[in-house]
Amino acid sequence: MKNWIKLGLCGLMVVSLSGCGGSGKSDVDPQEVYGCSTLNVYNWGEYVGENVLSNFEKQYNVKINYSMFASNEEMYTKLLGGSQYDVLVPSDYMIERMIDENMLQPLDKSMIPNLANLADGVKGLSYDPDNTYSAPYFWGMVGIVYNKNNVDPADVESQGFDVLRNEKYKGHVFVYDSERDSFMMAFKALGYSMNTENEDEIQEAYQWLLDMDKKVDPSYVTDEVIDGMVTGEKDIAVVYSGDAAYILSENEDMAYWLPEEGTNLWSDAMVIPANAKCPKLANEFINYILTDDASYDNSSTVGYASSNKNVLEEMSAPGGEYDGNPAYLPRVGYAKDEVFKHNEVLKKILADLWIKVKNS
Amino acid sequence: MKSFARMLYPYLIWIAIMILAPMLLIILYAFTKQGNSVLTLQFTLENFARFFSDSIFPNVLWRSLKIALITTVICILLGYPAAYFIAKLEGNRKSIMVLLITLPMWINMLVRTYAWRGILLNFPVSSEFKVFVGMVYNFIPFMILQIYTSLTKMDQSLLTAAEDLGANKVQTFLRVTLPLSMPGVISGITLVFLPAVSSFFIPKLLGGGDYVLVGNLIENYFISTGDWNFGSAISLIMAVIIMISMFITKKVDYENKGETRA
Numbered sequence: 001m002k003n004w005i006k007l008g009l010c011g012l013m014v015v016s017l018s019g020c021g022g023s024g025k026s027d028v029d030p031q032e033v034y035g036c037s038t039l040n041v042y043n044w045g046e047y048v049g050e051n052v053l054s055n056f057e058k059q060y061n062v063k064i065n066y067s068m069f070a071s072n073e074e075m076y077t078k079l080l081g082g083s084q085y086d087v088l089v090p091s092d093y094m095i096e097r098m099i100d101e102n103m104l105q106p107l108d109k110s111m112i113p114n115l116a117n118l119a120d121g122v123k124g125l126s127y128d129p130d131n132t133y134s135a136p137y138f139w140g141m142v143g144i145v146y147n148k149n150n151v152d153p154a155d156v157e158s159q160g161f162d163v164l165r166n167e168k169y170k171g172h173v174f175v176y177d178s179e180r181d182s183f184m185m186a187f188k189a190l191g192y193s194m195n196t197e198n199e200d201e202i203q204e205a206y207q208w209l210l211d212m213d214k215k216v217d218p219s220y221v222t223d224e225v226i227d228g229m230v231t232g233e234k235d236i237a238v239v240y241s242g243d244a245a246y247i248l249s250e251n252e253d254m255a256y257w258l259p260e261e262g263t264n265l266w267s268d269a270m271v272i273p274a275n276a277k278c279p280k281l282a283n284e285f286i287n288y289i290l291t292d293d294a295s296y297d298n299s300s301t302v303g304y305a306s307s308n309k310n311v312l313e314e315m316s317a318p319g320g321e322y323d324g325n326p327a328y329l330p331r332v333g334y335a336k337d338e339v340f341k342h343n344e345v346l347k348k349i350l351a352d353l354w355i356k357v358k359n360s
Numbered sequence: 361m362k363s364f365a366r367m368l369y370p371y372l373i374w375i376a377i378m379i380l381a382p383m384l385l386i387i388l389y390a391f392t393k394q395g396n397s398v399l400t401l402q403f404t405l406e407n408f409a410r411f412f413s414d415s416i417f418p419n420v421l422w423r424s425l426k427i428a429l430i431t432t433v434i435c436i437l438l439g440y441p442a443a444y445f446i447a448k449l450e451g452n453r454k455s456i457m458v459l460l461i462t463l464p465m466w467i468n469m470l471v472r473t474y475a476w477r478g479i480l481l482n483f484p485v486s487s488e489f490k491v492f493v494g495m496v497y498n499f500i501p502f503m504i505l506q507i508y509t510s511l512t513k514m515d516q517s518l519l520t521a522a523e524d525l526g527a528n529k530v531q532t533f534l535r536v537t538l539p540l541s542m543p544g545v546i547s548g549i550t551l552v553f554l555p556a557v558s559s560f561f562i563p564k565l566l567g568g569g570d571y572v573l574v575g576n577l578i579e580n581y582f583i584s585t586g587d588w589n590f591g592s593a594i595s596l597i598m599a600v601i602i603m604i605s606m607f608i609t610k611k612v613d614y615e616n617k618g619e620t621r622a
Contacts, residue, residue, distance in 0.1 A: 071584055073584065073585060074582075074586070076586060177569050177584075178584055179585070213570070219568040219569055220569025221569050233481065344394075348585070348587065351585040351587065352410075352414065352416075355580065358569065358570045358572050359419070359420065359572050
């Protein structure tokens with residue numbers, strides 16, 4: 001009987017990505033060093049390398065409880081509901097909000113020497129200028145993926161986001177179903193800041209989107225866009241650069257373009273909630289993720305741009321995994337690219353307008 | 361006897377935790393403002409005002425009800441004859457047919473809807489039509505099985521009696537079979553209409569995203585906007601409307617029964 005229980009437990013541990021059998025484990029007692037032996041990590045779905053978690057567990061003799069969310073808002077509400085995590089990986093604007101609301105604790109930089117590995121372009125973005133609270137995990141842009149055979153590259157390159165209002169491509173367009181990303185395109189196409197609060201500019205962007213809805217009758221999708229473009233279901237799509245890199249590597253008819261009028265530069269970063277039970281181990285985990293090995297595994301599995309400059313270089317260098325893939329490397333230092341700012345009022349307004357666009 | 365009654369307690373606790381508590385939370389969210397912790401509740405009717413202040417939200421709700429209603433009617437029109445003929449089949453064939461009806465349900469609904477997305481991808485039909493296909497396909501087994509059950513439960517000697525008294529086939533069907541199978545139709549309506557009105561992934565996958573129903577609206581405000589208060593208010597409004605329509609259905613059912621008895 002006992003053996004059965006052991007076997008069962010063992011199975012459970014395998015499921016929770018903890019090694020069973022003890023080979024390669026360190027002798028350190030985590031309880032002694034960190035005051036705890038379980039780390040609760042809350043990350044995006046499909047956002048981690050194959051061996052990243054199990055290697056950490058082996059190396060530090062700890063157990064990771066790994067849960068996943070599908071949106072920043074989902075994660076935020078879960079935290080408000082009292083759930084406790086040690087490491088989270090929210091996006092820029094959500095980190096800004098959590099800092100404002102005192103939900104995060106500063107990183108212990110003495111424990112994270114690997115912060116030195118951060119790529120310049122992702123360091124000190126506006127939501128956390130000194131990386132006091134956050135250590136970037138992945139980053140990227142929002143760009144246009146199009147089918148070279150059916151779309152004139154000159155159209156995309158000269159019109160940028162306005163190609164989404166080109167009637168030539170009616171019925172062949174995917175648009176990301178999110179008020180933030182859609183209004184971002186409209187604001188950028190009109191030459192405004194994507195963080196604008198100006199009512200006239202919002203109205204103008206709303207009209208732009210209505211016009212887009214009428215002229216190209218897009219399909220509004222979320223993750224379906226990846227499969228949709230890999231199989232060539234449509235000819236034009238607005239996608240996150242990491243997904244674009246994957247689409248380009250799977251379907252050679254597809255090309256990538258970053259609009260000259262600017263786009264969204266985003267970053268998802270690791271933070272430690274103020275109520276974390278195991279902050280010391282959390283800092284250790286963040287340091288571990290920023291190592292070349294773990295970062296490489298993450299970026300190679302997921303396809304998003306690594307925050308680690310060595311990995312970024314290796315991936316895009318001749319012979320690297322993303323050599324010649326234009327979507328992998330984010331565009332750095334382009335003044336018209338912007339990072340999202342947190343603005344709860346604006347979000348509500350845009351959410352209602354977006355429902356109207358989809359229903360027009 | 362008393363000890364048997366005590367066996368009910370686990371169920372009551374289960375109901376309290378799994379049904380009552382979430383419902384109360386939805387009501388609480390619907391009447392409060394966003395972003396406040398439980399300690400500083402601020403009650404408001406703002407969420408409901410927001411819903412009715414813009415024609416877009418009632419429009420979406422109206423469209424969802426319309427689509428659920430049409431889906432239900434199609435399910436009855438297609439499902440009744442199917443159930444009728446299955447019920448008329450002999451022993452083995454009957455169970456094979458019932459098995460065939462339930463067979464698709466062994467596979468997850470989401471997976472099957474994805475399959476339909478692939479099938480309908482290149483058909484030049486409107487997204488509304490695709491949504492109807494998905495809805496009817498997914499919900500019709502519930503209708504067929506309900507009607508089938510009430511038809512097989514029917515006392516067959518009543519049919520012989522009707523024939524004996526000179527009723528022709530049409531008369532027998534209209535005055536004996538149909539009224540006796542109404543309970544099945546009514547519970548079929550409940551089982552089809554309810555999930556159809558709140559379905560969100562069928563319109564999302566098959567309608568190309570620009571086909572917003574109230575289920576999508578709720579999903580949108582919970583997941584992507586993170587506005588649980590407004591999402592709860594929409595859910596509550598929908599729940600009330602569904603309760604009213606169920607009440608009407610039950611009432612029609614009751615009156616029908618009265619008629620047949622008279």
